[in-house]
Amino acid sequence: MAEQTTSRRSSASRKPKKNQIPYGFLTVAGIVGIALLLNMNSSNVAFFWLTGAAFGFILQKGRFCFTASMRDPYLTGSTSVTRAVIVAFAITTIGFTAIKYGYANAGLAVPGMSYVAPISFATLIGAFIFGVGMVIAGGCASGTLMRVGEGFVMNTIAFFFFMMGSLWGAHDFGWWKEHVISKGSSVFLPDIFGWMGAVVLQLGVLLILYVVAEQYEKKRSGSH
């Protein structure tokens, strides 16, 4: 697409491009090699490494950015990333619930319940602080890691201070737990609405958000 476009400007000013594809294949070979090494110690660690590489590859190829999904509607009026995030939430909800329901039906402990976190004022405050930080730093948690791989020095600095901020947060966590978090409780939607009800309700909300996002974008781009 980009290759076919002809520029009015002289191509003589262009530097000759280096071909980085061989290094790309070397990196892929390195990823496989490290997976084999990790596998000698623990197949679980090797699995995490490979899924991580898949996540990184997909995030970069899709320029998938959770920061943009939250920021662009306000800042630039675009909701295309927001809508893609909604699609991801919807598909993953269906897959996750299928797995969880399978376990529950078999009378086994439902997996992933530690991600059903208690809701308190700390959830809202923490998410708010996180939201401000990710827009300023130009990348969320996954986005920061992905951009470290892409060669952004700025995100590498942000990554280091993300770790330091996590340490700080872990240091203060006892206080928050005692004074704020312990006053809240976790809410697992199927406990209230049943499995089917919770999925239908959530997909309905996501559908409404999708339509609202699209209409909002149309309105914003028509307004000037």
Add this chain to the structure above:
Amino acid sequence: MENKKTKFFDRMKSNEYYIKWLKNPFTYVTAAVLLSLFQIVTLAVSKNPWGVSGAFAVWGAWIFEAVGGSVDKWYYFASPGAQATLNGGLLNHPDSWRNFGIIAGALAATLLASGFKLKKIKSFKQVAAAVIGGLMMGYGARLAFGCNIGALYGGIASLSLSGWVFAVGMFLGAIVGSKLLVKFFM
């Protein structure tokens, strides 16, 4: 030999499947579908959704311990599970390796598209933005039991109301962050 190889990779640049799958970006929705697939794989195999920032706290603790500090008395690291993670080391911490994998996967994708460039710091503003933004993300993620991946994506997909509360907080934060960004960091 070397010459032949370079020619092979130069020819590859005009191959239609190379352009479609490795050169051009995926659409946002394609990425959404693929991420969902690997999220579901992750839950099915490891019995937990994908998480990113929990490992950052562990790395922070290792760095702190390396410079002589101790986190053993901190409530966050006091549980036997957290202590086992800290003592188990990097090689036995799967979450760390998933994060390394994200960096490696993104690097591979960039190189295969022949689009890698080291993007240096342009101004002091960027350093300030990275320091402040990084600290805020780290602190916020600990309060809210995770980041955009674990607390938001994993939370919502797990049918947890906490994911939705996180989404509201994060959205409001992004609006305030946008205002600050345009005012101070642009």
Add this chain to the structure above:
Amino acid sequence: MKEVMLDCYGEACPIPLVKAQNSIKELEVGDMLIVQIDHSCAMKNVPEWARKEGYNVEVEEVDDGEWEVIIEKTK
């Protein structure tokens, strides 16, 4: 008809897009805006925005990881 260069090398998302949105307002119909970027996300969202606005857009890869988005203000 003038050509305006907008140097956004080293700028992180969403700054290139916001700068492009601001500077195209200053231009007359028929003018060209050339946004120079090296942020892979901006290489997607700047053209996307400009196409949505109905402008003519070309993306040229000038070097590894560097692009010029050429936008013609058509209306």
